[in-house]
Amino acid sequence: MKSPPGPPTGDVTFLFTDIEGSTALWDRMPDAMTESLAEHDRRISSIVEHHGGYVFTTAGDSFAVAFQSAPQAVEAALEVQLAFLEPAAGLTFKVRIGVHSGVATVRNGDYFGAAVNRGARLSASAHGGQLVLTQATVDLLAGRLPAEVELVDLGTHRLRGLTEPERIHQVCHPALDREFPRLRTVEGPDDHLPTQLTSFIGRTRELRDVMGLLNEHRLVTLSGAGGAGKTRLAMRVAEELLGDFPDGLRVAELGAVRDSDVLVDEIAQRFAVTRVAGTPLVRSMAEYIGAQRVLLVLDNCEQIIDPTAGLCRDLLMACPNLRVLATSRERLGVAGEALYRVPSLSLPDEGATVDEAYRHDAIRLFVERSRLATSEFAVTPDNVEAVVSICRHLDGIPLALELAAARTRSLSPAQILDRLDERFRLLTAADRNAEGRQRTLLSTIEWSHDLLGPDERLLFRRLGVFAASFALRSAEHICSGDGIDEYDVTDLLMALVDKSMVATDSARDGTTRYVLLETLREFARRQLDDAGERDVLAQRHAEHYADLAAQLQAQQRDGDLGGALIRLDQDEAEYRASLRHTLGARQLTTAGRLVGGLGYLWYTTGQHREGLQWCDDLFALEPELADQVLADALHSHGSLLGVMGHADRAVEALERQVEIRRRLSDRERLGAALNNLGDWYFELGRNDAAESVLAEAIVELRSAGSYGVSLSLGTLAAGRFNQGRYGQAERDFAESLEEGRRADHAHSIAVAMCGLGRCLLALGQADAARPHL
Incomplete structure (x- = not known):
């Protein structure tokens, strides 16, 4: 089979190759590489021609080839890998190959479009000697595989720079290596980059500049006004640099953090570092990070500048390979910090042609987001003047462009331009003290807000009560009533999403979360204040999250601690906001x-x-609280006092809780309270008191039929173990294990087995202890 006379069209399968480590080979042996690379090119060209492939790009040691059919492409790719099992003119090359199928645009013999980009990113994710396919190619193969070939499903991955995840398969052949490291995708160790639901447009120079700064400086801060695109640029930089940080990256969103201690806790959680008595948490973090090569991204630092600066200073001094990328409306003020002011997107001159306009990022972003509103949108000779004027009026500010682009669903570019002109003249005259771009952004938000229907405006301002992302059910509970039916909230919220007034995100549990961008949230809150609804909505918000806190408590007590922690993490900013409001308003x-x-x-x-x-x-x-509320609050207070080293105060709180639980006649909760009190009595050396209350706890919990009896037996056993009473402790732990298994409670079983193993070791019975440990 010969290569086609011209480029394949329609559904095309793309094959991308390059040599892993070629830069190092050129550096070490340039003369040998010249001859070996020529042999490399000859082999691939011959194989591609034999299988009917069309080479549309070669750059350095890479090939980009188009095939009319998926089987042809896969056969060619396999033959290439097999061909490089033998050295090429004395050098052994490890070639990585990616194959993807899709529709692309052909222009002057070259291919453009999403399918080409995806294929190139796929190849870059592989390792030398590895051949990977996308699901689209696998579907087209329909089981028609070369002899001795099998496919291994590597799962779903996010390719760098792309929004939609991809299911990737590895081609396995007896002659080829089968085991490789993880793919070079964005799911690296503890990377946890937020999912981006829209494509990243342009910013080539900005990406290059910021990555260069991070190479030279250990702290880089991206600054700019709200809506300038600081967060999106930071996340893209982190994604591009993922391979430079083998120990991963961490992302901390600080927009809802106001307290310096909470700041430290928030970042410590990203490293799974917990407090150790007598050791500052910052020091524990620094010791954990040590010499690891880690990128820490701190987003929205402006609310807590000084504590963030101090934390960065301490960590950077202690951790030689740590890099920090921050976003803020102002610099952090740390020695060695490099400040990068995020510019607006590039703009064409007035009178630009269609081709000239498309060379600029502002136009490309406007077009891309307009196509989300109406797929047929394009810049044409008839509308290019209006599109360019819109982007120039909006100063290339990404948020402003996205808000305007959402209107192309119902308005032409000329109509959008007319309304922008009217609104800008009005608002510029109304507030001449604001900076020009801030006036422009405010104008765009107000203009978009005024185009909403009355109910949409009402819901939008009420959504300003949320501190961060929120669930649909929360919006329904808090924002309905007084003009909005609860059943209408869903439709109204979807309308706000469609009009780019509300963004969406994917939660860890697979549900959709909703969020107002920072600038939009500030605007909504002003609207809420002007309507006199701020306090009413804040109280509704707090009561709703108090109900959710009770649900988390019940979920945790039912044994689903992991699920409760996920939900806590999702709504953490809302709980903080609720506590801040209720304590300030004395809604105790x-x-x-x-x-x-x-x-x-x-x-x-x-x-x-x-x-x-x-x-x-x-x-x-x-x-002055009702007994049930007070008892639960005392339980929390006592537990936290104890773990923070205030044992005497902890016992006072827990004793008071026990007194209230006796009045409530809830045997299970009384038993749990007695168990906690007994634990702290042991801690203080009040062993007789501990034995007494734990004996009562066991009676109460047995009567209630609760799994907690296993935990109380374990508490009693641990206290006796610490006194050297190993025989009694062994019997108690054995009984605790029996009760835990009877209740099928995993946590109780684990605690009892560990304790029993320790007792047996202390008694010199190592062989008997081993199965328990």
């Missing part, structure tokens, strides 16, 4: 419900300092 019952519901989760996640501060703030106000 709601504050008590929040503290009572969240206390154990704070304890478990290591947010001890923050949780204790909320508890201390509540009890400093001497709240």
Whole structure:
């Protein structure tokens, strides 16, 4: 079979190759590489021609080839890998190959479009000697594989620079290596980059500049006004540099953080570092990071500039290979910091032609987002003047462009331009003290807001009560009523998403979350204040999240601690906002419900300092609470006091809780309270008191039929073990294990087995201990 006379069209399968490590080979042996690369090119060209491939690009040691059919492409790719099992003119090359199928645009013998980009990114994700296919190619193969070939599903991955994830398969052949490191995609160790639901446009120079700064400086801050695209640029830089940080990256969103201790806790969580008694948490973080090559991205630092600067200074001094990329409306002010002001997107001159306009990022972003609103949108000779004027009026600010582009669903570019002109003249005259771009952004937001229907405007301003992302159900509960039916919230929210007034995100549990961008949230809150609804909505918000805190408490007690922690993480900013409001407004019952519901989760996640501060703030106000609310709040307070080293105060709180639980006649909760109290009595050396309350706890929990009896037996056993009473402790742990298995409670079983193994070791029975440990 010969190569086709021209480029294949329609559904095309693309094959991309390049040599892994070629730069190092050129550096070490340039003369040998010249001859070997010529042999490399000859082999690939011959194989491609034999299988009917069309070479449309070669650059350095890479080939880009188009095939009319997927089987032809895969056969050619396999033959290439087999051909390089033998050295090429004395050098052994490891060639990585990616094959993807799709529709692309042909222009002057070259290919353009998403399918080409995806194929190139796929090849870059592979390792030398590896051949990978996308699901699109596998589907076209329809089982028609070369002899001795099998496919291994490598799962779904996000390719760098692309929005939609890709299912990737590896071609396996007996003569080829089968085992490779993980693909070079964006799911690296602890990378946790937020999912981007729209494509990244342009910013080639900015990406190059920021990556260069990070290569030279250990702290780089991206600054600019709201809507300038700081966050999106930071995340793209992090994605591009992923391979330079073998120990991964961490991303911390600081927009909702106001307290310096909470800041430290927030970042420590990203490294899974917890507090150690007597050791500052920053030092524990620094010791954990050590010499690791890690990129830390801190987003929206402007709310807490000074503490963030101090933390960055401490970590950078202690961790020689740490790099920090921050976004803020102002510099952090740390020695050695490089500041990069994020510019607006590039703009064409007035009178630009269609081809000239498309060379500029502002136009490309406007067009791309307009196509999300109406797929047929394009810049034409008839509308290019209006499109260019819109982008120039908006100063190339990404958020402003996206808001305007959303209107192309119902307005032509000329109509959009007319309305922008009217609004800009009005608002520029109204506020001449603001900077020009801020006036422009405010104008665009107000203009987009005024185009909303009355109910959409009402919901939009009420969404300003949220501190960060939120679930649909939360919006329904908090924002309905007084003019909005709960059943209408979904449709109204979807309309706001369609009009780019609300963004979406994917949660860890697979659900969709909703969020107002920072600038839009500030605008919505001003609207909420002007309508006199701020306090009413804040109280609804707090009561709703108090209900959710109770649900998390029940979920955790039912054994699903992991699920409860995921939900806590998703709504953490909302819980903080609710506590801040209820304590400030002295709505202490709601504050008590929040503290009572969240206390154990704070304890478990290591947010001890923050949780204790909320508890201390509540009890400093001497709240008069119903017994159930007070008992739960005291449980949280006592647990957190203890873990923070205030054992005497912890016992006081837990004793008070026990007194209230006796009045409530809830045997299970009384038993749990007695168990916690007994644990701290042991801690203080009050062993007789501990034995007494734990004996009562076991009776109460047995009567309630609760799995907690296993935990109380374990607490009793641990206290006796620490006193050297190993025989008694062994019997107690054995009984605890029996109760845990009877209740089928995994946590209780694990605690009992570990304790029993330790007892057996202490008794010199190592062989008997081993199965338990």
